[in-house]
Amino acid sequence: MMAHTRMSPRLRFPGLAPGQAPGLAALLLAGMVMGHGHALAAPPGDKEAMASEYRAWLDQGRTAARAADFVRTHSPGFTVVDPLASEPRPVEPGDRLIFVDRGRTVLLVVMGEAPLVQGARLIAAHIDTPAPRLSLVNMTKSGQVQVKARFYGRIRPHHWLHLPLAVVGRVAKSGQNSEPPVEIDIALGLDDDFALYATDVDRRDQSLTIMTSSISPESTRTPAPFTLVQVLSQRYGLTAQDMQAAELYAVPRHRAREVGLDRSLIGAHGQDDRANSYVAWRALVDLPATPAHTAMVWLVDREEEGSYHPAGAGSRFLDMVFAYLLRAQGARATEAVLGRSFERTQALSADTPPALDPNWPEVHDPRHAPILGQGPALFPYTGHGGKQGGSAASAELIRDVLAVFAAAGVPVQPGLLGRVDEGGGGTVAQYLANRGIDTVDIGVAVLSMHSPMEISSKDDLWVTYQGFRAWLAVPTTRRGATTKPRQP
């Protein structure tokens, strides 16, 4: 179907620039050769341990691809499977598998006691995040001192001006189709003693101007001044031609920080939705025993642009993995069987609702806006202008989810995305629901959302982790069981 660079033992860890943390890179490389993830940490014992690991996740997973890499290399006991490479091998209850597509969407699976045709427990979250994306049009010009950045996802341009910025992303070098892309890091690590800086926003053009250097290369100086292209060439061996196939984002140079004099909150870029991605992934990895039904966590890319991408929630990657596992269990993976498996699957769409903003209370519905620190928020529906363009969850599903969270001692608060007449938004819930999977939105709330300094609560991360872990472990309630039992 497509030329792809799926999991292969030749994949090297592309996350860090040369000279950065070689110990970590070597460790990750070792994990790659074995085809297994490498555990760097035991399950977090308390919310502070979790918050500290979470900050490391945010700092290392600056792009969807890096977050996917982090998951693939930090999941102990999981085997990486390429569903395209070979005939499915038999799987046993308790088997732990990771499926990766294009290096940027990850589906983690813990096989349950019941066959997959009985349904699964799925949590979906996205690992992409809104950020300025460098425009390639003028990346390939010679002698440039500034680059233009377009907006990936909905950002507020004023947040990105006058802020020390770094550039992260990847470049596919020309003539090297079989090689993984080159990971780019400029001004992010401590080795770089400089930042990039956006001076202007063009609101009509929807773009930012980012200064990469300031001494004009056309000047009469000798030697000629240093430019971004020279850095890319010296550091990564890239040419202007290579830069035609690049995906580069501007990210804030600051790392994840503790917020509040009591250090109870976390401030960082990218928490929408790497907050719930992290919590869901941790919950699955830390499942203590084989669950009754197969438990899955799907981390997707491109949610902020509408999920239209082979690595997005709208893609058929989930179907392919289901089909692979059905065949691995000896079932026929026909559309009908796949459909029945989906119908018996229950899913949580774990995305970040906006927390009540103390400075702008009037845009929220005061009785339904999530409050930071009071547990995950459950949205029966998303959309704009009320319920337009979103999916809605059934009463039965909401009852089941609330019961599991209550039994785990996790407080759940109701959530709505602002006042009906102020705006709205969507999540990946509809893409799961369109497949026939019963889905409800529930997730850690975030304040100052879609900004370079989103704020979450350590308490929320911790209790949501407990809730997700409990929910993944309980048996799926069979849809339609009260009316007419179905046979697989």
Added chain:
Amino acid sequence: MWRILGACLLLAWQGCAGTASSSSTSPGTSPGAPASPGTPASAPSASPATGPAAAPGSPAQAGKEPDPLFATRGQGQGWDAVDPDTASRVARFATDYAAYLADAKTPRRAVVGLLAVFRDGATRLEPNSRPGRTPGSRHWFTAPGGDAAALVLVGQEPLEQGVRIIIASVDAPRIDLKQRPVYSSAGLAMFDTVLYGEPELESWLSRPMALSIHVARPGAAHGALDLLIGDGPDDPVLVIPDLLPHLARKVQRNQIVDSPERMDAVAARSTRALIDRLANHGVDERVLAEAETSLVPAGPPTLVGVDRALLAGYGQSHRAFAYAAVRALDEAPAPRHTAVVILISQTEENGRGVSGIGFVKTAMSRVLASLSSKGAELDVLDTRRAYARSAALVTSRLSGALGKGVILCPGSDDAVPGATRRVLDSFAAAGAQVQLSDEDGWSSARVLSILDIDVVDVAIPSKGQGTPMELISTLDLYQAWLAAGVWLTR
């Protein structure tokens, strides 16, 4: 951190064989620095035929006859006029400055940092002291609040012959806490805030902030409790939240921040937790009512661009010139006329208050009274003569191009052409480039001119004025240092 920066900075200029040196802020320790900014190695002559910015060896449009009416046209400007040796000096000066700026988050801290540069060998000038006038001796004193100061280098001529002055402000827009700032909203403990100066409000949203608390404590060291929480890499920070785009469509359509009352900061999970943490720092909630409390941007300044030619940092549009002036004063040889650098605050609030523009008069009175050649206070005639023979530069916030030199603004300050010419000539003698601005508006130079002193506005060009990270060129900073050195001693 700054030592790393210092070492790396020197590698920035390709081909300049700078040896890594420590980034000490103490004056005169940088190897290779010019002995005096007044005599830079590459300073061209001030002959009007070559103009102020003529760089020796710059390939000035070969084959073209220079137009005598526009002597500087076509000659190397900005970075084109900088040779590798100068570039490494520019880098070294920027490193020293960045180390200073990192700690200068409030006016008090800015003054403390500048006194540290100058204070070696200087004596404190008490109100009624008569230390005697020894050429080359150094003196300093501060305003009662500690956010204004005067630094004096005594010259050979008596004070009645006039003094050379640079008045530099050290305050910057910021967000202060109100007297009873703690309240609870949306399940969070918040700090109620009030603006100081005119911060560019939207740029202060959704970014890490540090909290500065200054409480007068007669028993404590230096008589005060001085906290800065959030500036260290592992400190907790505060954040002023902003709306997500999904819900900002209506309320932020015309103006992103419609009221300064929208600028309250998330302070903790609960008021109890907040009050407990403040108590751990030795601050009672009630003490906040008498303290100076401010939110300032967290973290150090940073070089900008892969060529490291710019520098972004908080509060630079004034503090950069203040640093350049104090470094120049510190490194100056005994001048003919007494040289004074006066650091003032409150300029963001139109200069009112004891540490504002009024401090210039206070400071000059004390200098004239204590250091006069007559061993007694000067009479009115001598005092008026001293003022009338003096000349001052005052820092202002002016717009101009980065990397094109120090800005003068003859329009805004009503400076007479003679006063402007004196400044231009001394900057030319320093080899410093000058750009002119035609901004018009409130100027402290106008206010100060009623003291009978010729005052001219100067500025280091900056971008992002009033934002948490203002941007300047390291070259302009360096040139301000050269210019200040010549101005104070010529």
